[in-house]
Amino acid sequence: MNHEVIHFINSKSKRVAIIGCGQLARMMALAGMPMGISFSFLAEPQDDPAPVKDLGYILKADHQEYNAQELYLLLGKPDVITIDKENVSVRLLKQLNQFCKVYPSPQAIEICQNRKLEKTLLNKLGLETAKWQPADNVEAIAHAGMDIGWPLVIKSCQTTSQGKSQWLINNSKAIYELTHELKPQHSYIAEQLVAFDRELSLISGRDIYGNIKHYDIAENFHPAGVLLSSIAPADHLQPQLIEQAQQAAEAILKKIDYVGILAIEFFQIGDALLINELIPRVHNSGHWTQIACQNSQFTNHVRTIIGLPIGNTSATAPASMVNLLGVPVNQEILQDESLQLHWYNKEMQENQKVGHINLSHPNAHSLTAKTQQLIADLYQPQDNQLKAS
Ligand code: AMP
Numbered sequence: 001m002n003h004e005v006i007h008f009i010n011s012k013s014k015r016v017a018i019i020g021c022g023q024l025a026r027m028m029a030l031a032g033m034p035m036g037i038s039f040s041f042l043a044e045p046q047d048d049p050a051p052v053k054d055l056g057y058i059l060k061a062d063h064q065e066y067n068a069q070e071l072y073l074l075l076g077k078p079d080v081i082t083i084d085k086e087n088v089s090v091r092l093l094k095q096l097n098q099f100c101k102v103y104p105s106p107q108a109i110e111i112c113q114n115r116k117l118e119k120t121l122l123n124k125l126g127l128e129t130a131k132w133q134p135a136d137n138v139e140a141i142a143h144a145g146m147d148i149g150w151p152l153v154i155k156s157c158q159t160t161s162q163g164k165s166q167w168l169i170n171n172s173k174a175i176y177e178l179t180h181e182l183k184p185q186h187s188y189i190a191e192q193l194v195a196f197d198r199e200l201s202l203i204s205g206r207d208i209y210g211n212i213k214h215y216d217i218a219e220n221f222h223p224a225g226v227l228l229s230s231i232a233p234a235d236h237l238q239p240q241l242i243e244q245a246q247q248a249a250e251a252i253l254k255k256i257d258y259v260g261i262l263a264i265e266f267f268q269i270g271d272a273l274l275i276n277e278l279i280p281r282v283h284n285s286g287h288w289t290q291i292a293c294q295n296s297q298f299t300n301h302v303r304t305i306i307g308l309p310i311g312n313t314s315a316t317a318p319a320s321m322v323n324l325l326g327v328p329v330n331q332e333i334l335q336d337e338s339l340q341l342h343w344y345n346k347e348m349q350e351n352q353k354v355g356h357i358n359l360s361h362p363n364a365h366s367l368t369a370k371t372q373q374l375i376a377d378l379y380q381p382q383d384n385q386l387k388a389s
Contacts, residue, residue, distance in 0.1 A: 013038050014306045017075040019093075020084030021049035021058060023344040023353065024282050024298075027290075028084065029055040031298035037306065040075045051344045068095030080305045082260065083281055086113055087159045103259040103305040104280045111256060112280040114157045115189050125251045128274050130267070135190035137182060138175045144190035145172050151193040154178065158186045168193065194274060196267035200234050203286035203297050204249040205261045205313070207304040212253055213313040214246050215293065220265075220285045226351065229371060230285040231320040232292070235364065241273055248275065261286070261301040284323065284353075291340045291358035292319035318364045320371040324355040327378050339374070 013036045018025040021043040029039040029052060039056035042063065043049040049058045059074050066074070071092075075081070080101045081093070090113065093106035111117045119129050133144040135154065145152060150172070156165035169175055169190075182188060199222065203215045219234035220227055249264055263283030265276040286297040295303065295311035304310050326349055329341060343355040357374060361367035 014080070015040070015076055015078040016302065016306065017042065017078035017081045018052075018084050019081065019088050021047050021052045022084055023051050023342075023346070023355075025084035026051040026055060026344060027287075027296075027298045027342070028082070028282065028302055031296060032302040032306075035302065035306075035308075037302060038076075040078065042071070042075060048346065050346055053345065063089065063092055068092065069099060072096060072099040082301070082305050083109065086280065101305070104262070105257065105259070108256040108258050109280050112278045113159050114187075115155055115277075116157045116187060118278055119189065121252070121255065122275050122278075125248075125255060127248050127251065128272070129191075130194045130274055130276070131192040132189050134187065136187050138179060141169065141175050141178070141188075141190050142172055145169075145175070148190065148192050152190045153193050154182075155189050155191060156186055157188060194267050194269065196269050196274075198234070198268050199276075200237070200245070200266045200268055200273070201230070201283065201285040202245045202249055202264045202266070203261060203283060203289070204246070204253060204264070205297070205300045205304055205310045206253040206258050207310040208259055208307055209309060210254075211310050212250055213300070213310045214249060215286060215289055215297065215313045216315050217242060217245060218285050218288065226325060227284050227323060228325065229320060229322045229375060230288055231318070231368065231371060232288050232315065233318060233364075235368070237268075238271065241268070241271070244273055248273075252278065260305050261297050284356075285321075287342070287356050288319040288321040288358055288360075289313075289315070290342070291360045292316055317360045317362045318367045319358060319360040320367055322357050322359070322371060322374050322378065323353055324357065324378065326350045326352050326354065329355070329357070329378070333374070333377055338370075 015038050017040045019042045021041040025041055041052045041058045043058055043060045045062050078100055080103055081096050082103055090106050090110045093102050096102055097106055111121055116134055119132055122129050131148045135141045135144045151170045154167045199220045200217050201220055202217050206212045216233035217237055218230040218232035220230045261282050263279040267274045267276055282297045282301050289296040292315040300310050340358040346354050348354055359370055
């Protein structure tokens with residue numbers, strides 16, 4: 001292990017290429033630069049690369065117009081390639097892997113991209129998910145309704161950046177609403193609708209030497225279906241559930257020989273945890289690690305993929321994160337010196353993630369109160385003014 005590390009320190013600067021150019025790419029680059037790493041980014045023609053402007057070379061290209069070797073050369077012969085979004089061609093990653101390392105591996109990304117492969121892996125490992133069945137057409141959904149019971153959530157197995165990929169079907173009569181929605185070339189699963197108490201996520205990392213570390217488990221709030229805030233550690237989470245979640249993560253990471261940061265989303269129902277989804281990259285619910293941990297999820301992703309051992313993941317204090325979903329931050333809010341602003345340089349659009357704010361406080365109750373106040377100040381500023389007047 002020490003040989004690799006010494007080699008890293010003595011060698012010329014490492015180069016990392018990121019497929020994608022959004023805020024996650026931005027924050028990985030910002031975390032890697034102090035370690036002397038240089039970055040390049042592959043932006044698709046429709047992408048706005050503003051978040052990574054000035055952080056490295058941006059190749060704006062339709063990857064299908066180049067072969068893998070040309071892309072590898074154009075990206076500056078990187079030592080490692082990684083991703084900032086799940087929706088990346090696995091075929092492309094496998095081809096690029098002939099020229100340099102790709103972490104997480106294309107095989108691991110392929111499993112996490114496809115809900116059927118992902119849930120099959122989880123269940124094979126003995127890890128619990130909501131009851132599910134493959135259901136590629138309305139007849140199969142009707143069968144699933146009989147086997148699992150209604151309501152069902154129908155989910156596409158293909159990650160798509162555009163269009164709807166999930167439907168809630170309450171009963172057998174409602175299935176036919178889906179007739180025109182399901183694409184014959186796509187596959188789907190039918191999943192039991194879970195009455196969960198809350199949503200949690202665990203961010204874990206594994207390095208090339210097999211070391212695994214976990215961050216505190218976060219509780220996530222999606223009031224309008226999109227992550228608004230996360231708080232870690234999740235309040236009153238029983239130690240046996242923390243252990244169960246960590247053991248699940250370790251089983252998954254080892255099974256797929258994963259390198260990098262992996263996020264696991266859970267549903268908590270009483271004393272039980274069900275895994276909802278695996279996300280093979282740094283994740284929005286781990287942004288709080290930027291304020292609370294010596295090594296944020298971004299630092300540890302970069303460390304692990306370039307061959308350094310995973311760094312300390314323990315938090316110095318409870319922390320939270322509030323997403324800025326199409327809202328500006330005014331000077332008044334930023335008067336609070338304990339807030340940590342991350343702004344992505346994106347165009348302001350309705351519901352667009354344009355940044356986030358991290359908070360930390362030694363007292364978990366005070367942190368929750370501060371987080372709720374910040375959400376109110378950001379999202380209902382007029383209401384608050386009315387109350388104050
Ligand atoms: P997903 O794309 O699977 O992460 O789902 C997005 C959100 O939909 C989750 O964060 C949950 O709030 C909700 N959801 C997904 N699957 C289910 C389910 N089986 N039962 C209840 N809610 C779900």
